[in-house]
Amino acid sequence: MLTIIGLWRWRGNALARRSDRREAWLSLWAAVLMVVGVPLVGWAAQEAAHDAMLRTAHEQQRDRQRTWATAQHVVVRPPLDSETETAAGQQPNRNQVTARWAGPDGSSHTGTLVLRSPVRPGGRFLVWTDRHGRLTSRPMSPRGAASHALLAGLGAAALTAAVLEVGRRAAIRLALRRRYARWDEEWGRIGPDWGRTGNSS
Numbered sequence: 001m002l003t004i005i006g007l008w009r010w011r012g013n014a015l016a017r018r019s020d021r022r023e024a025w026l027s028l029w030a031a032v033l034m035v036v037g038v039p040l041v042g043w044a045a046q047e048a049a050h051d052a053m054l055r056t057a058h059e060q061q062r063d064r065q066r067t068w069a070t071a072q073h074v075v076v077r078p079p080l081d082s083e084t085e086t087a088a089g090q091q092p093n094r095n096q097v098t099a100r101w102a103g104p105d106g107s108s109h110t111g112t113l114v115l116r117s118p119v120r121p122g123g124r125f126l127v128w129t130d131r132h133g134r135l136t137s138r139p140m141s142p143r144g145a146a147s148h149a150l151l152a153g154l155g156a157a158a159l160t161a162a163v164l165e166v167g168r169r170a171a172i173r174l175a176l177r178r179r180y181a182r183w184d185e186e187w188g189r190i191g192p193d194w195g196r197t198g199n200s201s
Contacts (some may be wrong), residue, residue: 023175030168036160041160046153053145069101069127072110072121077103095119103133111135 075096095115103109113135119125130136140148 042157
């Protein structure tokens with residue numbers, strides 16, 4: 001707002017230098033891009049990321065399924081945070097389980113995974129597997145896809161705002177350097193004659 005007022009005041013001001021007007025226009029366009037461009041970039045990035053994340057979520061939900069596994073060997077390990085003050089009674093033990101399960105084609109698979117809930121050898125529990133019967137993570141949900149897309153949009157908007165601000169500061173610094181260089185040239189030209197006007201000696 002101050003930039004717009006400044007431009008309006010300088011439109012017919014003979015004392016306003018061209019560099020002043022340039023800096024004011026630069027600040028004005030930077031402000032316009034901040035207000036209009038940054039939200040648009042964030043929205044576009046969010047939409048693109050949301051579409052991509054939804055496709056990924058649908059593919060994962062199609063290709064992954066829950067399968068019953070049978071525990072063969074169990075090793076109980078302490079929590080990652082072994083501090084007695086923070087871990088005692090708060091974090092469950094980690095159960096390193098060697099288990100066997102059947103793939104979608106009926107083939108037998110064996111693997112090792114870590115469970116939070118206790119299990120005994122011979123016990124059954126559910127695991128996520130892919131189309132080849134290999135262990136995998138839980139598929140992404142539509143809500144998870146939306147959350148990731150929102151983060152992507154916010155990140156893109158923040159990055160755009162940072163680039164605009166860095167560019168604005170760099171342009172103003174360059175303009176100031178040019179202005180100081182011109183001042184030095186002018187002072188070098190008129191400096192030796194400074195104060196001699198009207199001097200009769």
